[in-house]
Amino acid sequence: MKRWKELFAMALVAAVGCSGITASSKTAPGVSLANYRTYAWYQPPAAEMQTVGEQEVRAALARELAQKGLMPAATEPPDFLVAYHATTQQKVNVTPGGYGYGYRWGYGWSGFPDVTTYTEGTLIVDFIDPKTNQVFWRGTAQGVVEHPNNPDPQRISTAVSKLMKQYPSEMASVPRPAM
Numbered sequence: 248m249k250r251w252k253e254l255f256a257m258a259l260v261a262a263v264g265c266s267g268i269t270a271s272s273k274t275a276p277g278v279s280l281a282n283y284r285t286y287a288w289y290q291p292p293a294a295e296m297q298t299v300g301e302q303e304v305r306a307a308l309a310r311e312l313a314q315k316g317l318m319p320a321a322t323e324p325p326d327f328l329v330a331y332h333a334t335t336q337q338k339v340n341v342t343p344g345g346y347g348y349g350y351r352w353g354y355g356w357s358g359f360p361d362v363t364t365y366t367e368g369t370l371i372v373d374f375i376d377p378k379t380n381q382v383f384w385r386g387t388a389q390g391v392v393e394h395p396n397n398p399d400p401q402r403i404s405t406a407v408s409k410l411m412k413q414y415p416s417e418m419a420s421v422p423r424p425a426m
Contacts, residue, residue: 268390272413285320289330307407328375368392
């Protein structure tokens with residue numbers, strides 16, 4: 248139950264549009280990304296039913312991987328596995344007081360801070376080498392989440408696109424190193 252809520256929330260990481268999303272990535276030291284051309288989806292041991300948000304994340308990832316020349320493994324074992332998950336966290340933003348209505352003096356400088364709460368979501372995508380079971384690339388996207396229970400597929404796609412821009416696009420076209 249918690250997992251689907253987190254994925255819905257993460258899926259809406261892009262709720263404030265592309266400018267509200269930050270993305271980053273890290274490649275494991277000494278890894279040649281040219282070795283990885285085909286992928287399969289990582290299946291956790293206790294696989295649950297996919298939510299609408301999870302389905303959209305997977306579809307958006309598949310589109311972005313295809314644009315980079317990375318394809319699903321047909322019959323041979325995949326070069327890497329794709330895993331993804333999401334988390335959400337409640338945040339509080341406090342800004343200094345300003346003009347507003349004060350209970351004692353009416354409209355003017357209130358001096359009271361403005362306190363707002365919001366939900367921040369994080370999408371994490373891992374590329375795993377199935378031979379070593381080690382993550383060789385991780386990408387993350389973070390942003391404010393609006394309507395965690397009703398994900399917007401376009402915003403999910405935008406978040407995944409921004410995240411996948413972190414993966415070098417020329418890797419699929421580089422000749423595979425000799426083993």
